[in-house]
Amino acid sequence: MSEVSLLKQALRSVVAGQVTAARDPYRPGWHLAPPVGLLNDPNGFVQHNGRYHLFYQWNPLACAHGAKFWGHWSSADLLHWRHEPLALAPAQEYESHGCYSGSAVVDNGQLTLIYTGNVKYPDGSRTAFQCLARENERGEFDKTGPVLDLPAGYTGHVRDPKVWQHDGQWHMVLGAQDLSLQGKVLLLRSADLLAWETLGEIAGSGLNGLGEFGYMWECPDLFSITGSDVLICCPQGLAAQSDRYLNTFQSGYFVGQLDYATGQFSHGDFHELDLGFEFYAPQTTPTDDGRRLLIGWMGIPDGDEFYQPTIEQGWLHIMTCPRELTLENGKIIQRPARELQRLRGEEQVWQGIAQDAPVWDITRAEVTIGTEQPFSADLGGNMTLAWDGEWLRLMRKNRRSGEPEQRIWRGALRHLTLLCDSSSVEIFINDGDAVMSSRYFPALPARLTFSGDGQIALRHWSLTDCV
Ligand code: FRU
Structure with missing residues (x-):
């Protein structure tokens, strides 16, 4: 043609x-x-x-x-x-x-x-x-x-x-x-x-x-x-x-x-x-x-x-x-990339036991989690992130088969940054030591819900649209 x-x-x-x-x-x-x-x-x-x-x-x-x-x-x-x-x-x-x-x-x-x-x-x-x-x-x-x-x-x-x-x-x-x-x-x-x-x-x-x-x-x-x-x-x-x-x-x-x-x-x-x-x-x-x-x-x-x-x-x-x-x-x-920090709105911070954490909107957001202690976080849309003190697991249901599937990282966890954008999450582990990128399709607005009795320190920013 x-x-x-x-x-x-x-x-x-x-x-x-x-x-x-x-x-x-x-x-x-x-x-x-x-x-x-x-x-x-x-x-x-x-x-x-x-x-x-x-x-x-x-x-x-x-x-x-x-x-x-x-x-x-x-x-x-x-x-x-x-x-x-x-x-x-x-x-x-x-x-x-x-x-x-x-x-x-x-x-x-x-x-x-x-x-x-x-x-x-x-x-x-x-x-x-x-x-x-x-x-x-x-x-x-x-x-x-x-x-x-x-x-x-x-x-x-x-x-x-x-x-x-x-x-x-x-x-x-x-x-x-x-x-x-x-x-x-x-x-x-x-x-x-x-x-x-x-x-x-x-x-x-x-x-x-x-x-x-x-x-x-x-x-x-x-x-x-x-x-x-x-x-x-x-x-x-x-x-x-x-x-x-x-x-x-x-x-x-x-x-x-x-x-x-x-x-x-x-x-x-x-x-x-x-x-x-x-x-x-x-x-x-x-x-x-x-x-x-x-x-x-x-x-x-x-x-x-x-x-x-x-x-x-x-x-x-x-x-x-x-x-x-x-x-x-x-x-x-x-x-x-450092430029992305310019998308941040007002910062919210929180510290305490995971299950008491506020439920934040993560439709377009950056969330950081400081912890060495076990916790679990539900991102919506069947996507869960869980740290058990040894393994970090990102879990979801396979869209084709409906079967559970997971991706894993092992190490000494200190810090996570989650970058969320409607149907995606990018998880930066220990300041860039490893990354997990995934698409997922939560009910919107997407909510982040923590469980577990580990101590966690959270920061949250909504991110402004730019494309
Ligand atoms: C990788 C790839 C490349 C190829 C392109 C075609 O995803 O298969 O090797 O050039 O995509 O779209």
């Missing part, structure tokens, strides 16, 4: 559905959600000329995975986002089954997108091209087309380019599946973003002392922080263990050192980035003031996503809040 007819179709879908979607009480007040249709991965997260840009995998035509477009928001402050015109539509032959995930860089002052053109064939096989598009004076993106074909030795699953500059050269990591169906991350180099030289596999299943570690690694991201190099990736095919890898697909990181001359990446163990029910495909960007920010998709591409009630209102999925990353004692610490 031509670019123009695809854009017209998308526009018609937005015009027809956006009022219904906007009226949905489960729509977030301060998280990013698609006007209509399905959102998945954050793409092209970058700060350029003082504005943040966040692109995203978007099917504006249906609440289904299908031909993916790139939606686009921009913001001066990470809080108030403007929905920009559609950036990419899958109109060309080399992207016929989706403008898949990728990243953005600023090249000679020009915002430049590097993404995967995904092509599926009638026999079920597929191929992938890594493609370029550059912003023009009208804010549209002109496609250069493919700059890299499928490298030899890999299946058609080679995608999600993340590009950055190091020592005056462009570098790219790509998620890949080799011909033995092992997930890998490839490193490439280029002087001009157009001609790419493959330096090899820097990590993957069976490499660097890792055993079998998944059949495909998606959405890699590599950056340096406090003297180390961190590789984020999303391995698919890890078997669930009693206390980890509990979601269908994982998202985590390795800390190590990348030797840019040899393309060797020596790294430690894989750590999950988020222990909640919904989190995948995060992307990071450096900021002008020296921070490293991360935004993830608060979703997972498993069948459960299609049991979310917002589909009846014509939209599906949200992004996580922006998080600031630091590396402390070899571990990634994630804290809500």
